[in-house]
Amino acid sequence: MPGVADLVIANGLVVNADSRRLAHVVVDGGRVTAVVDAADPVPAAERTIDASGRAVIPGGIDAHCHVAQTTGRWRTLDDFAIASAAALWGGTTTILDFGIPRHSSETPLEAARHKLALAAESRCDVALHGAVVEWDETVPAQLEELAALGIRSVKMYMTNRGSTMADDDTVLRVMREMVRLDGLTYIHAEHDAMIVDCTQEHASAGRIGIAHLHETRPELAEEASVREVLALAEYTGAPVYFVHQSTPGAIDLVAEARARGLDAHSETCPHYLVLDDGVYSSQFPHWYACCPPMRSPETVAAVRRRFADGSVHTVSSDHSCYDLTQKRERADDIRQMPHGLPGVETRMPVAFTALADAWADREAHDGARLLERFVDLFAASPARINAIPGKGTIAPGYDADLVVFDPAEARTVDSAALHMGTDFSPFHGRVLRGWPQTVVAGGRVVLDEDGFHDPGPVGRFVERRGYAEFRDASGTGLHVPSIADQRGN
Template structure:
């Protein structure tokens, strides 16, 4: 039988090195890697010449919020829209969150809701659970999730009254995740510090979005990370910190890893590209996220730590609100929605900051963008170009750069924090599950073919004691 697809003359870049070869695809998986010069290549229904471009594994975005209800707000993109945007940006697998929309929704119900909504997905989707409040029913709900391959649970240490879990809940859930061989995801900001800062800013009439960075200082993140690491040490729970923004937070996680504990750091492209000066711009709403952007020195320190190998993954923290939602209560950061659209720009934004800006090797970029998110989250068939892995592939010219224009993006919003910024590393051709879905820049809608992907546990993967990076 002929191959479905053959990519010839490819420079394949994996996290562990490069290979010049031809790549064969059949039945949705990588069927063969053929050295250049190999005579009598297999016949293929379609051939794409990859000369002059780099071929990397499809991206795994381990932190996306799709059709998420939080308080009075709902994010605007459906799974069809979000995954279409992901594919345009070289991401072929997203991991979403089943976060209870309020006290009336249980963790299991939130997960079931997301499993139903993702039926329209254009690429593969995995899922994190979430717990807000502990009760005697939670262990059985977590067991139900684990049996279906939902092997991680997110907890917030802030956002009192909506998504925040108290310390008792965090300890209980961590113990359950150890029992179920799962991973605890943490949004780590110290709520008492934030509440006090917000009260001070309210007294001084400084609650507009231009003061967002003052309401959520860096110390709130650093203090919370240290507290959560102590709880993780006590319970023995592997822990993954989302969207870290400060060098001190990353250093704390690295120290835990040096002690042999399974602790992981994630950051996002916007924290590598922007500093808190954006809140003095004419459109501060475009940068309203939690945690906020940090001072320039902190951004530089964070970039250093990514370059040194102290950060594990780059995720988008995609949250798709539009400017109308953002501006409705931009006078009061307590009432406005926080979160930025980013699933489509994750690849070029990270590539520009790290490879173009810091001289990071493309291999290390692949580790952050695809390989480590797949490995840490138990997605065995993702993140590597090798025989038997899913045929999720991104072909791109690393020298091609163009400015971001939100009108030409595909996320369900009317802005990007990167509007007007020139970025390099845009995908030209994307293969998802063996299908060419971005064909030399033209989107070919595959239909609702996205699968829910169950994940393996932490001990199953050998990640219970994380590797120590020097």
């Protein structure tokens, strides 16, 4: 019927990073076409979902996922069909994966093209980061081709000697190229020499099992690496994004750099907000094998405070889907076991619960509100920092990626009821708030009271903009077209 929209989310509290209002969200052709004041009549639609008493927020953007990733002898167990469905179950409608070379003969461009092919099975939208391990004369041309494909960031590891680690010369040269190409440098910051030395000392003392993981990767190693990388970023003028920051010192170093005018960003992960190093003396310490490891309760509390006060810019899952058989196989030697946690599905409730708890402890909120801050961390800032068009905001012209949830509803995590292609969750048994009740991705209702509705492999590859180009366009208030706008559909 003429004038009838595909979908209306009616009577919800529509929350963006900078605003909230009671409104009806009108969806047509995969885009938000209007946000109508709730005092007005509900627009006509093929389907209407009543969101009364609930929040409506932009679909989540998880900027740090590892899907179908091979590292040495280990391969994560999910594929894009599984990981993207789990993301949708968890309120995330766009994931960013990494084209990390699987072996020394695979080039950055080959690794990215491999992931692009695998991503054809995705149920949600996908963007990619490149990765560089070793510099050679072909790297500049490869980075140019990646940028032409819409892959505008490159990750480098400051540790993992002999596998994924990039040396300082490589980091500096890649940063220079990313400045030239208006891209963003992603960094895993842990000081390799410190970690190798500390790990060897523990191995010599026979303390190399999973129970000692947190002792082999000290906080100082993370902060020393952040300090060095910030110096390289300042020298080259490169925008830099630090993944999975786990200490207040690391976050504060980035904040200090930003105060000096550097384009630097802090990401943390849900597990660093709610889990501490006591897990390594628990019955199942192998559930928590990740790098950096969990920190002391005092450190976790300090990171959570910074998560609430705006010092942290994004929250990402660092999703890596191993199972317990893989985790247990070499739990006797942390140098041999796979590190990484499943988390793309639980990112929303863990992060929301941690933020709400930290928010309640704050004496002042500087005029900010809890839901707005959550939207910024969960969707708006990941879209802005990663130059993803048409995402992270509920407004006309933006992609119709929407989540309806009740901030007060609590559920208990049940590993067996999750959908990430593994047999455990590090959050099993925890009571969390902020679970999605309805999820709309690209205008399709994929989760509602009747369960999950698999849309099939409809996820689109998102071509990202240049870092400064997108920042400047967003800063002027100009409309940033959605993917659908770009493709004319």
